[in-house]
Amino acid sequence: MSSLTASGFAAVPSAAAPQTTSQKTFATGDKTFLLNGKSFVVKAAEIHYPRIPRQYWEHRIKMCKALGMNTICIYIFWNIHEQREGVFDFSGQNDVAEFCRLAKKNGMYVIVRPGPYVCAEWEMGGLPWWLLKKKDIRLREQDPYFMSCVDRFEKKVAEQLAPLTIQRGGPIIMVQVENEYGSYGEDKAYVSDIRDTLRKYWDTSDAKTTLFQCDWNSNFEKNGLDDLTWTMNFGTGANIDDQFRRLRELRPNAPLMCSEFWSGWFDKWGARHETRPAKDMVDGIDEMLSKGISFSLYMTHGGTSFGHWAGANSPGFAPDVTSYDYDAPINEYGAPTEKYWLLRKTLQKYADGKLPAVPGKAAGIICIPKMTLKNVAPIYMGVDSTAESRDVQTFEEMNMGYGSMIYNTELPEISEGSMLHIDGHDFVQVFVGGKYVGKIDRVKNERSLPLPATKKGNVLTLLVEGMGRINFGRAIKDFKGLVGDVTLTADVDGDELTWNLKDWRMRRIADDYQTARRAMTTPRNDVALASNTPSAIGYYKATFKLKKTGDTFLNMETWGKGQVYVNGHALGRFWSIGPQQTLYCPGCWLKKGENEIVVLDVVGPKLPVVWGQNKPELDKLQLEKSAKHNNIGDKPDLNSATPIAKGETKPGNGWQTIGFSNAATGRYVAIECPSTHDGKPVAIAELYLQSADGKRLSRDGWDVKYADSENLQGNHTGDKAFDLQESTYWQTEREAASPHLLVIDMGTEQTVKALEYLPRMEQGAPGSVKEYKVYVY
Structure with a gap:
């Protein structure tokens, strides 16, 4: 028998195993999900099989069960299964059916x-990178x-998993x-096509899968289809009744589920640990x-974005770190928190x-003594393909998904004061x-950099490293390498002249272990030396012996930026910042x-030393400057300026639109906040601006110009006011005096x-803005 919650819904035991009778069903019922005809509350743990070594899969599943969950929720990662177009891999680490x-x-x-x-x-x-080889492709359309x-792809996934639906005796509900x-x-037409594709491959005449x-x-109303179950995504601290209010109005008899209840958040390079x-x-x-509401806890165990699989967020470009710890209940290495x-x-x-009972550790923790990586090969030893063309080519045009590219061309003669302008994705080092x-x-x-005086024929070298492609919003169409013209501008006798650099030589360096191994074992040659990059940038190798094995955490603080491989396994990216x-x-x-360790450092280390420690370091910034946007030189003088709008907002949750009496033109928008409704520090979750015709303007080029106060303790910096994430927010420090100012x-x-x-x-809505003034200049 199932116990009843306070609202009268059945609470199904977490330990209950899928039944073995022939009458197995899962369906959407009247205000509840129905498992084999009985009321069922989903308590799901989101974990991702590519982020967990296969040897630890079962341990993590058992940790979720011991936590009190009855379901595992997983994404299927297309790009890890079809890394080359038309070639699928569901084996080993990719064996999602297992x-x-x-x-x-x-x-x-x-x-x-x-x-x-x-x-x-x-x-x-x-999405797989090779889709971008077709430059005009419309993704998710x-x-x-x-x-x-x-x-x-969906046909191949269904071949693996459709036999495992509950109707066929499997666990998939x-x-x-x-x-x-x-x-x-x-x-809705596109979403309907995806629905129809799944139905085509998952359903049979006698077994319909719950979609x-x-x-x-x-x-959610923008794309909600009438024949699908609707679920909401929101994070900790949200007003739960408000999150489901509109769904209850539209579908009063539907079961309620939060399909992503965010337990923590992800980290970005150069920002505090979340x-x-x-x-x-x-x-x-x-x-x-x-209240009988089902949920999936995102994440219950985050794991690690090994290799080059960490993405990047938008607006702007905010690449994610390797660790996907997510401040989840089960930490990155499988321990309870x-x-x-x-x-x-x-x-x-x-x-x-x-x-x-909570299972013991999947592995012990060990330390590895400090070692120096003395076997070194310069980065050009990793080159596996060379091309020449009039214009620069992207990674995709060079048929490379992940890695770095060396671009060479000759410079004209220019005196001191020239500027190099570049569309560089993502990290470009410049050599003359x-x-x-x-x-x-x-x-x-x-986007630009001053150059020294150059002689005609001086070689310009651009070492371009690609980081994770953007994973959210319209910017997911994220080409790597140089994606546009490379130009020089200079003032010559009072006239600004522009040179559009042409005739490029491009060398491809993939960031996989096979490339690293080849670089360490191939004899050097004089042709490769023409790449004009310092020898400190490259591959470092060492071996070390262990009497016992266990999880460890390799300290990379003395290194620059790059990738690490241990015994052929790609551990992920590091970056000193x-x-x-x-x-x-x-x-x-x-x-x-x-054991073998190979480090590819595209910047070059301060010291080529590594050691394994017994705990992770996920919250140590080494920035060139403060993460705050409070440079006094960026603060506008608004004393004599006239606001384009001023007034008071309504208290409470939800979007509000502040209309201007007249349209205003400028590059910067300043929002002054003299007070909040509850007296707490100012907080803004999201901001949009509308054009004269009432449409939202793109925020892809937005940046924070100035913020008088930002709470770094909670990572509530000014950019959180336009990061496409409603659960994050800009927040001022508790002690900071009003009025507060955010300039975009x-x-x-x-x-x-x-x-x-x-x-x-x-x-x-804690910290919601009460009085406001808006300036455009």
């Missing part, structure tokens, strides 16, 4: 989210080529259609279960009988005659006796007619 069978073995149901787009802070949101590729499409656009779609409460209070997470789940124990105590209330001149960093929205300074090395990838650089001059403002989503 992952699902392990879930069933341990008494857990499974929810499958096969995209084709998944976001997940994963490279290109799960009814583009014929895109849809044919989707059809082929639901399958998701697309993913948060309302944050991308409004296109659902998820979105935010602010946009955390969320344990109590807020537990209180939200407790409230949902008390404070959140785990608090949540387990709460979930015990909704289970029949005692929860299973083999000497380092500087870098152009996309993360900082840099932090906040992540260690890389998780699973003990199952180490061996007793001799729109990138170019724009004409604006209104401002859309969203306060924090938590109940009562």
Whole structure:
């Protein structure tokens, strides 16, 4: 028998295994899900099989079950299964069917989210890079080529997983259609095509799979299909009744589910480590279960974006770190945290009988003594392909998905004072005659660099490293390498002259272990030496011996920027700026006796030393300057300026639109906040600007020009006011005096007619702006 919650809904025991009778069904019922005809509350743990070494899959599943969950929720990552067009891999680490069978073995149901787009802070949101070889492709739309590729992929996924649906005796109870499409656009015809594709490959005449779609409460109506179950995504601290209010109005008899209840958040290079209070997470789940609301906890265990699989966020370009710890209840290396124990105590209330014992560690923790990597090969030894063309070519045009490219051309004679202008994705180091001149960093929205005086024929070398492709919003069409003209400008006798550089030589360097191994073993040659990059930039190798194996954390603080491989396994990216300074090395990838480590450093290390420590370092920044946007030289003088709008907002949650009496034109928008409704520090979750015709302006070029106060403790910097994430927010420091000021650089001059403002989503909208003044200049 199932116990009843306070609202009268059945609470199904977390430990209940999928039944073995022939009458197996899962369906959407009247205000509840129905499992084999009985009321069922989904308590799902989101974990991702590519982010967990296969040897640890079962341990992580058992950790979720012991927490009190009854279901595992997974994305299917297209780009890890079809790394070359038409060539699929569902073996080894990619054997998702085996992952699902392990879930069933341990008494857990499974929810499958096969995209084709998944976001997940994963490279290109799960879409394969080779789609971009077709430059005019329309991603996540009814583009014929895109849809044919989707059809082929979804067919292959269904071949692996459709036999494992509950109707066929397996653990899979639901399958998701697309993913948060309302944050991308409004296109019911496209979403319908994805639904039809899944039905074609998952359903049979006697077995219909339960399909659902998820979105935010602010946009789910844009693409909601009548024949699909609708679920909401929101994070800890959200007002749960508000999140479901509109859904209850539209579908009063539908079961309620939060398909992504965000337990924490992801980290970005150059920003503080993200955390969320344990109590807020537990209180939200407790409230949902008390009301019979199903949920999936994103993430219950985040794991690691090994290799080059970490993505990047937008607006702007904010690449994600390797660790996907996510401040989740089960940390990156599989250990329970404070959140785990608090949540387990709460979930015990909704289970029949005692929860299973928490399993021991999957592996012990070891330290590895400091070692110096003395075997060195310069980066040009990794070159595997060379091309020459009049214009620069992207990675995709050079048929490379991930890695670096060396671009060479000759310079004209220019006296001191010339500027190099470049569309560089993502991290460009500039050399003239083999000497380092500087870098152009996309993360900082840099596009130009001053050059020294040059002689005709001096060789310009651009070493371009590609980081993760953007995984969210329209910017997922993210080409790598140089994507446009490279130009020089200089003042010559009072006239500004421009040179469009042509005749390029390009050398491809993939960032896989096979390339690194070849670079370390191939004899050098004089032709390769013409690449004009310092020898410190390149590959470093050492071996080390172990008497016992275990998980460890490789400290990379003395290195620059690049990738690490241990015994052929790609551990992921490192970057000295932090906040992540260690890389998780699973003990199952180490061996007793001799082990190999190879480091590719595209910048060059301060010291080529590595050691393995017994705990991670995920929150240590080593920035060139402060992460705050409070340079006094960037603060505008508004004393004599006239605001384009002023007044007071309404208290409470939800979007508000502030209209201007007249359209205003300028590059910068300044929002002055003299007071809040509750006296707490100012907080703004999201901002949009409308054009004169009432349409939202693109925020891709936005940056923070100035913020008088930013709370770095919670990573509530000014850019959180326009990061496409409603659960993050700009917040001022507690002690900072009013009025507060946030200035946004729109990138170019724009004409604006209104401002859309969203306060924090938590109940009562803490810190919501009361008085306001808006300036455009």
